[in-house]
Amino acid sequence: MNNWPAQHSSPYVNSLALPLQQYKVVRAIRMAGDLSRTDLARKLGYSRALISGVVKNLIARGILVEGEEAASTGGRRAKNLVFNDSFAYVFGIDIGATSVDLALANFRGEFLLRDARPLDVRDGPEAVLTEIAGIAQAMIDELGIPNDKVLSLGIGVPGPVDFARGVLIMPPIMPGWGEYPIRQKMRGIFPAATVMVDNDVNVMAMGELRGGAGKGVENFIFVKVGTGIGAGIVARGSIYRGSDGCAGDIGHIQADRNGPVCHCGNVGCLEAMASGSAISRLAMEVARDGRSPIMARYLEQGVERLTARHVGMAAHEGDRVAMAIIKESGSLIGSVLAGVVNFFNPSLILIGGGVAHIGTQFLANIRRSVLSRSLPLSTQNLRIDYSSMGDDAGVTGAVALALEHIFIAAE
Ligand SMILES: [Zn+2]
The missing domain is CATH 1.10.10.10 (Winged helix-like DNA-binding domain superfamily/Winged helix DNA-binding domain)
Incomplete structure (x- = not known):
């Protein structure tokens, strides 16, 4: 309701x-x-x-x-x-759980102004979008661009999206956003704009497709490993969203039938075992039971909750238990991706998100696991690498999303 x-x-x-x-x-x-x-x-x-x-x-x-x-x-x-660069202007808006990144771009897609700041999606859509609209208004005012020259907005959000309707569907970390009419709200400020909303991983895949390592690649997968795990699918040069917009939700593929219970209610989901939150949970366990003296020390030094970043630091200090957590996380992700590779036959897999750079063993184990479990024919032209754009993928993709929906073909 x-x-x-x-x-x-x-x-x-x-x-x-x-x-x-x-x-x-x-x-x-x-x-x-x-x-x-x-x-x-x-x-x-x-x-x-x-x-x-x-x-x-x-x-x-x-x-x-x-x-x-x-x-x-x-x-x-x-x-x-x-x-013609001044034919229209667009905004790319990348909303994260605790931040927003905006870019004002011209019709060629060149960034004119950029703004990034902390913002909490838990404040609800009305407050958050009002603040974002205010930032956007100040950006066009600075350049003297009238509101009706903004012809499109591309918005990435950290939750499941019904792409056709432009609304979030029961987003787990965005209370109050489900079914909220983002389009109507933003058109109140930019009356001439098309407003496209998509989930953050698809938007990042779009960024890589238009401006990063995915440029010119027909079939590839962008995997975001952060608090959760998700994938954006590029098929034949376009984002593939599936029938209901949830294609690529690899975080809830079962990685171990005897694994822990996931927040979705199922058992052994990849996200419950290899995501940033799973890594954080494992780190707290091994620090408290004495298996990792290094991470126990972090707790003694006042760290309240160990995160993937601390596991990376401990591994760097030579902590074998931390290293094992990183390897296991990479292997589990790789084993699910091996199934994806056999099914979809991409030529590129890009790994991004906050956990991607936890340690070199992470990517190495993803690679090893994919290569050992996929069919040789499906991996002979497969490259697995880090995302090339880092934090820019989201906002670049949001601008591309906006630009691609300014026009429609007349019947
Ligand atoms: Zn799950």
């Missing part, structure tokens, strides 16, 4: 409808950054004459401009087409 209005407007009420050919040209340039008319004709299978006409219309609408001259390949020099 919830008290919010039941009606949720379509995500695309504010999206600008473009004829299909114009839409395809815009999309191709969004993926590539810039393209010549010849590139466009080849990529889209249109004639040069047709491309010239479509491009002319897009330039007349203020969407495209002629860019720098492309490298000459002999004969006439071609000018590449790029987005």
Whole structure:
């Protein structure tokens, strides 16, 4: 049950409808950054004459401009087409459990201003979104951008999202946010904006896809290991969300049928055994029962709750028990990912999130476990690496999410 209005407007009420050919040209340039008319004709299978006409219309609408001259390949020099940077502005908003990271970007996706600050999602959607809207308002005021030039917002949140409706569904760490109409709230401040909401892991995968190690990779998986464990799936160059938006929820795949009970109610979930919170629980156990004198010392020195970071520090000091916790966590994640690899056959797995850099043994054991348990054919072209973007993946992905939903194809 919830008290919010039941009606949720379509995500695309504010999206600008473009004829299909114009839409395809815009999309191709969004993926590539810039393209010549010849590139466009080849990529889209249109004639040069047709491309010239479509491009002319897009330039007349203020969407495209002629860019720098492309490298000459002999004969006439071609000018590449790029987005008119002032056609629209967008916000990428990455909401974490205890922080928010905002970027104001132009139509080309270049960041103009950035703001990051602590913020507690437990304060509830009304207070949190009002504060975020206030920060965003101050950012556009600083650059003199009118509110109706903000054509899209991409928002990442740390909880399960119904992507079509733009609402959170029973988010475990965001009390009061379930079914809250984020779109209506943000459109109250940015009336011309399309508002897209997605879970943080999908948004991070999007960031890697558009601006990081996933650029140009057709099929890959982004795994976030933090307090929980989740994955964003990129299939054929797009985020794959599944029927209900919860594809990639690998944290609740069973890693051990005799394992501990997970907060979801099931037994032996990966998240209950290998996440940041599981590592923290194990660390407290081994510190209290004397198996890890080093971590016991941290407690004596006044640390209230040992976290994954402390386990990393202890391992660095040579604590074998801490090292074993890191290895076991990596192995468990790897064993679940091996199943994912056999099922999905990605060419890249990126590991990110707060626990990713707990120690070199972590990634090494993920790799070892995946390679030993997957079929040889599915791993021959598989690379497993750290996320290349670190803390920037979320906000970069949120900007990309916003940019990709400014337009829709007209019927
Ligand atoms: Zn679970």
